[in-house]
Structure formats: structure tokens, C-alpha cells
Amino acid sequence: MGIKMNEIKSESYITKIIEETGLNRKEIQDLVKEKKQELKGLISDEGALFIIAKELGVDVKTENKELMGDLDINISDITREMKNITLVGRIKDIFRVYEFDKKEGKKGYVGSFLLNDNTGDIRVVLWDDDVAIFQDNNFVKGEIVKVINAYPKEGRDGNLEVHIGRLGKVVISPEDVDYKKYPKIKDEPIPIEEVNPNLLSVSIEGKIMTKFPIKEFTKQSGENGRICNIIVRDSSNKIRVNFWNDSVDEIKKYEVGDVISIKNLKPRESNYRPNTIELNANNYTQVEKLNKKLHFKTEMVETIRALQEEEDLISFKGVITSIDNLKQITTNSGEEISLLNFIVSDDTDAIRVTAWRDLAEDLAKKLSTGDAYEFKNVIVKYNSFSGRKEITYSGDSSVAGADIQFSQLKSMESLNKGRDESFSRDFTKIEDINSPGFYEIKGFIAKPITNVNIYEACSKCYKKIDNCICDEQTDTEFRMILNLTIDDESGTIRATFIGESAEKLLNMKTDLVKKIKETPDYEKLLEKISTELAGKDIYVKGKAKFSDYTGSYEIMARDIKNIDISKDLEDKLKKIAT
Structure with a gap:
């Protein structure tokens, strides 16, 4: 049998490496074995020798120019340990070129693009003179390029990206590539329901349903940071999009109701909303307002009881059995807004509906107790405070009179059934304390929660460890403290909740809050809590004492209870009748 050509090439590489480095044959064979393991067996012996020679500074290009073709790998096979890799794919996205100051005082440049093959996406980063390729008229989305002599590196977002090395380059429209292997890229947004954490970069279109105020915070490094969250909905679903730091400027000029396109977003699972995906903007994110309208088709849920099994956008019918007074509450940003709560019932159940801002003021004028209505495009979501699904009336919601009748209307059952005995219902006006x-x-929560304090306490006396006076050493536990402002229209009072009463109020265990407080998602948790609690009617039982700090009386809460406003109204009518 004759000697194969690849064996001749391999032997010539080994000979040249021995001559120029002094390594022996056994050492070179060990290096070949390690290199093939590093590249997951995707390369031949001669390919491994070619890479080893290059890493050792031995020039073997003249030995076999065709060998470069063996070094092409799939994007999905890239690992952090690889070196001098070659990739082929289509340009999926092109990002901005940034200018920066180098330590030596010179100007530096960095740009990147997203490369796609049939196995995945990866960001390709170019520096300084290499960014000139971004000015090439042929460097466009969808074009096939060959990335030569690149090395993997972990990016700022934690994902693997490849950088072009000193001797590397990007070849536009390479001739030695089978174009059929790389399907054309459709530059289209994906439905929100198809967003998943495995996607490196996604683009969506939808309507801004909610836009939260821009918040500033201090990073662990001591630097100041910013965040702005929006909720975007398309015909398939809705999703939260988080804009951080410099990317906040991309969303500033857009408002609730705008239909927008957002490109280059990174999906990830929420840190404190299990099984929920969020999208994060970055320096490459692009936002554009679209001149189109979105219409959401929603299912008509037949009974109010069935609403407890629903999620998200729905329509339903019912009779208003009680309407709370229009309230003014303060948001986290200090804005004074209107809030309206009312109860809608049928013969199966009842449900609370909440409207905010101008919508609350409009509904307060339009709705009447005892009348039947059809509510379209309202949002069903779980309220951890009440332990039930509730309805939020949004900008896309509508209400119209309905021709329906029920022989008997259900009232919403007390959420703390069985605990009524802890309240005498002999309530004191706040102004009389x-x-x-x-x-x-009894009153409503008038201001948002701006902080939740957690301290390490003695498990016996519940005092802070530094203040514990127990005779013997005991175990410790973490306890929560939070403060609320309660308004009963006669006045306001600060109420403090500690330990079990705080956990009951938030419907969250201290350990969970403590974990989230140590993450960047703490601000979002406060926002979620404030949204759920703002304007809620509650009973509070506790001990009042005068505070020298505030110059007024405050109450230390011992127990709380969510008010069923329809039942409360019924009790008032009975009292009047007697």
C-alpha cells in the first residue's frame, strides 16, 4: 500500500517543528492529542499540527495552503479554549463603531457584527484599523463573510464572542465557500411568544403598554446606573424590556401607546419571576417608532369564576356591585396619580378591577353601581397581596353597556376568612389617634414602598443581635421591617410592619426578599410590590406611639386584613338600616 498524502504532510510538519523548536516526536504527538481534544475532534492530525506549528511560531503555510479549509468550525462548537479559528456565516446584524481613548493617549475604535450559520449566532468584534470594513459597501446584512484567525472571549454580557486577532481578517463574499450551506437570513421580528433564553439576539415589534419612570441606582462599583422598564405587547403575548444605563436614551422619547420596533435585545430568565423571560437592551439596541396600529383579539370569558383560571388579556361581562372612592396616590417617582377600584360580579363570583391615572378619572364618571357592562381587552394577573386574580384596566381596554341579567350576584369573599375575630371592627379615625x-x-395604602429593611435578630427576643439581652446564646434569624403610609381621608399615619406581619403584607418570606435585595433586581421587586399594594384597602390593628422624629403618632402593626369593599359596603347598609 502506498503512503497517503495527508501522512506525508503530517510528517513534514513534524520534521519542521522538531527542527525549529527542539521538541521531540513524543512531545509533538502529545500536543496533537491535546489540540484534537480541545477542538472536540473536529480537526485531523495534520490540522492539529498546522495549528500547533502556528502557535509555536513555525511557518508551515507553504507546506499546505489548502489546509486552511479544514479549520472552519460551526458557531455552536466554539469553546473558550480555542485559538486561531475560522468561521463562515452570514451577517445577521451590524452594530455601531465606538471611539475611545487609549491609555497612551491615542484614539481607539471598536465595532462588531453578529455572525450566523445554521447552528447559531455569535458576535464578532473588530478593533482599530479593522473597523474600516464597516465602510465597505459590500459589508451588509445577509452577506456571507469568512472570519480568519479569530479567538473566543467572554463578552461583557457573559456570552462568548470572537475577536479578530492581530493577523486575522474578515473576507467579504469568499470564493471558497459553498453558499448553499448558509441559508438567507430573514430580517423580521419574531413573535413575543417565541422569545426564549437560547436566542442570542432578538428583534420584536409591539405596542408600549406600560412605561415605568427612569430610576437611578448605585452599582457595586460605586458608579451611578440608570434603568427604564417598558412592557411591550404584540398579538401573541407581552414582555418586559429593560433598558440599562446608556441604552436608556434609546427609549426616552417613546410613550405608552406607541408601536415600536426594537432590534438587538438579549433574552434572559427573570431573577425573581420564575419561568418568566425578559429582554435586556444594550449599547447595540435600536428603537424605531412604526406608523402602524396593532389590534388585539381577545377571548370572551363566559363567567367571572373562570377568570381565576385565566392569564393576560381577556374580555368579560358583569354587573358592578361596588365602586370605591377615587383616590390620589404617590408613585415611586413622586408623581400624584388617580386610582379607582371597583368590584364586578355575576352569579358565579366577583373580581376586583383597578384603573389608573386618566383612565381611573374617566371610569369614575362613567360607571354606576348596579349596571351591567362588557369589559374588553383587560388584563388578568395574580395579586400576591390578595391571593387572587384581579383585573387591570389599560389604555387598550374599553367598556360598554351590556344587556345581561343575573338572578343572584356573588360578592367577593373575604381574603382573610376565618380571621375576622381578630378585628373588633371598632375603627378609629386616624385624625383621632x-x-x-x-x-x-381602616384605610388605603397611599404611598409606594421605597425600601425593605432586613436585620439579623435573636430568635428568642426578636431584637437585633447587638441589642439582645437574653441570658444565653440563641440561634439567629433574619426579619423584615417595612413602612407604609395609610390614608383614611381623615388623615395619614405611618404604619410599621415587622417579621410575620411584614411577610403577611408582602406574601413573601424574608429569605426570598433578602436574596433578591442582594441583586440588581431589588428595584424591580420594590416596583412590583408598590404596584400591587398601591391604593389597596386594608384593616390594620396595632399599637400607636408618638415619634419624636416625625412629630406625630405612628402605629406598630400587629395584624392586617385585606378589605372586601363590597362586603364592607353591605355591612354599612345593614348598620344604617338598624
């Missing part, structure tokens, strides 16, 4: 003692008050 002017001495120490135990009081029961």
Missing part, C-alpha cells in the same frame, strides 16, 4: 394605645384603623 392622639395618645398611646391599641387601635384598629
Whole structure:
């Protein structure tokens, strides 16, 4: 049998490496084995020798120019340990070129693009003179390029990306590539329901349903940061999009109701909303307002009881059995806004509906107790405070009179059934609390929660460890403290919740809050809590004492109870009748 050509080439590489480095044959064979393991067996012996020679500074290009073709690998096979790799794919996205100052005082440049083959996407980063390719008229989305002599590196977002080395380059429209292997890229947004964490970069289109105020925070490094969250909906679903730091400027000029296109977003699973995907903007994210309208088709849910099994956008019918007073509450940003709660019932169940801002003011004028209505495009979501699904009336919602009748209307059952005995219902007006003692008050939560304090306490006396005076050492536990402002229209009072009462109020365990507080998602948790609690009617039972700091009486909560406003109204009518 004759000697194969690849064996001749391999032997010539080994000979040249021995001559120029002094390594022996056994050492070279060991290096070949390691290199093939590093590249997951995707390369031949001669290919491994070619790479080893290059890493050792031995020039073997003249030995076999065709061998470069063996070094092409799939994007999905790239690992952090690889070196001098060659990739082929289509340009999926092109990002901006940034200018920066180098340490030596010179100007530096960095740009990147997203490369796609039939196995995945990866960001390709170019520096300084190499960014000139971005000015080439042929360097466009969808074009096939060959990336030569690149090396993998972990990017700022934690994902693997490839950088062009000193001797590397990007070849536009390479001739030695089978174009059929690389399908054309459709530059289209994907439905929100198809977003998943395995996608490196996604683009979506949808309507801004909610836009939260821009918040500033301090990073662990001590630097200041910014965040702005929006909720975007398309015909398939909705999703939260987070804009951080410099990317906040991309969303500033857009408002609720705008239909927008957002390109280059990174999906990830929410840190404190299990099984929920969020999208994160970055320096490459692009936002554009679209001149189109979106219409959402929603299912008509037949009974109010069935709403407890629903999620997201729906339509339903019912009779308004009670309407709360229009309230003014303060948001986290300090904005004074209107809030309206009312109860809608049928013969199966009842449900609370909440409207905000101008929508609340409009509905307060339009709705009447005892009338039947059809509510379209309202949002069903779980409220951890009440333990039930509730309805939010949004900008895309509508209401119209309905021709329906029920023989008997259900009232919403108390969420704390079985605990009524802990409240005497002998309530004191807040303005009348002017001495120490135990009081029961009822009112609504008027201001957002801006912080949740957690301290390490003695498990016996519940005092902070530094203040513990127990005779013997005991175990410790973490306890929550939070403060609310309660308004009963006669006045306001600060209510403090500690330990179990705080956990009951938030419907969250201290350990979970503590974990989230140590992450960047803490601000979002406060936002979620404030949204759920703002304007809620509650009973509070506790001990009042005078605060020298605020110059007024405050109440230390011992127990709380969510108010069923329809039942509360019924009790009032009975009292009047007697």
C-alpha cells in the first residue's frame, strides 16, 4: 500500500517543528492529542499540527495552503479554549463603531457584527484599523463573510464572542465557500411568544403598554446606573424590556401607546419571576417608532369564576356591585396619580378591577353601581397581596353597556376568612389617634414602598443581635421591617410592619426578599410590590406611639386584613338600616 498524502504532510510538519523548536516526536504527538481534544475532534492530525506549528511560531503555510479549509468550525462548537479559528456565516446584524481613548493617549475604535450559520449566532468584534470594513459597501446584512484567525472571549454580557486577532481578517463574499450551506437570513421580528433564553439576539415589534419612570441606582462599583422598564405587547403575548444605563436614551422619547420596533435585545430568565423571560437592551439596541396600529383579539370569558383560571388579556361581562372612592396616590417617582377600584360580579363570583391615572378619572364618571357592562381587552394577573386574580384596566381596554341579567350576584369573599375575630371592627379615625394605645384603623395604602429593611435578630427576643439581652446564646434569624403610609381621608399615619406581619403584607418570606435585595433586581421587586399594594384597602390593628422624629403618632402593626369593599359596603347598609 502506498503512503497517503495527508501522512506525508503530517510528517513534514513534524520534521519542521522538531527542527525549529527542539521538541521531540513524543512531545509533538502529545500536543496533537491535546489540540484534537480541545477542538472536540473536529480537526485531523495534520490540522492539529498546522495549528500547533502556528502557535509555536513555525511557518508551515507553504507546506499546505489548502489546509486552511479544514479549520472552519460551526458557531455552536466554539469553546473558550480555542485559538486561531475560522468561521463562515452570514451577517445577521451590524452594530455601531465606538471611539475611545487609549491609555497612551491615542484614539481607539471598536465595532462588531453578529455572525450566523445554521447552528447559531455569535458576535464578532473588530478593533482599530479593522473597523474600516464597516465602510465597505459590500459589508451588509445577509452577506456571507469568512472570519480568519479569530479567538473566543467572554463578552461583557457573559456570552462568548470572537475577536479578530492581530493577523486575522474578515473576507467579504469568499470564493471558497459553498453558499448553499448558509441559508438567507430573514430580517423580521419574531413573535413575543417565541422569545426564549437560547436566542442570542432578538428583534420584536409591539405596542408600549406600560412605561415605568427612569430610576437611578448605585452599582457595586460605586458608579451611578440608570434603568427604564417598558412592557411591550404584540398579538401573541407581552414582555418586559429593560433598558440599562446608556441604552436608556434609546427609549426616552417613546410613550405608552406607541408601536415600536426594537432590534438587538438579549433574552434572559427573570431573577425573581420564575419561568418568566425578559429582554435586556444594550449599547447595540435600536428603537424605531412604526406608523402602524396593532389590534388585539381577545377571548370572551363566559363567567367571572373562570377568570381565576385565566392569564393576560381577556374580555368579560358583569354587573358592578361596588365602586370605591377615587383616590390620589404617590408613585415611586413622586408623581400624584388617580386610582379607582371597583368590584364586578355575576352569579358565579366577583373580581376586583383597578384603573389608573386618566383612565381611573374617566371610569369614575362613567360607571354606576348596579349596571351591567362588557369589559374588553383587560388584563388578568395574580395579586400576591390578595391571593387572587384581579383585573387591570389599560389604555387598550374599553367598556360598554351590556344587556345581561343575573338572578343572584356573588360578592367577593373575604381574603382573610376565618380571621375576622381578630378585628373588633371598632375603627378609629386616624385624625383621632392622639395618645398611646391599641387601635384598629381602616384605610388605603397611599404611598409606594421605597425600601425593605432586613436585620439579623435573636430568635428568642426578636431584637437585633447587638441589642439582645437574653441570658444565653440563641440561634439567629433574619426579619423584615417595612413602612407604609395609610390614608383614611381623615388623615395619614405611618404604619410599621415587622417579621410575620411584614411577610403577611408582602406574601413573601424574608429569605426570598433578602436574596433578591442582594441583586440588581431589588428595584424591580420594590416596583412590583408598590404596584400591587398601591391604593389597596386594608384593616390594620396595632399599637400607636408618638415619634419624636416625625412629630406625630405612628402605629406598630400587629395584624392586617385585606378589605372586601363590597362586603364592607353591605355591612354599612345593614348598620344604617338598624
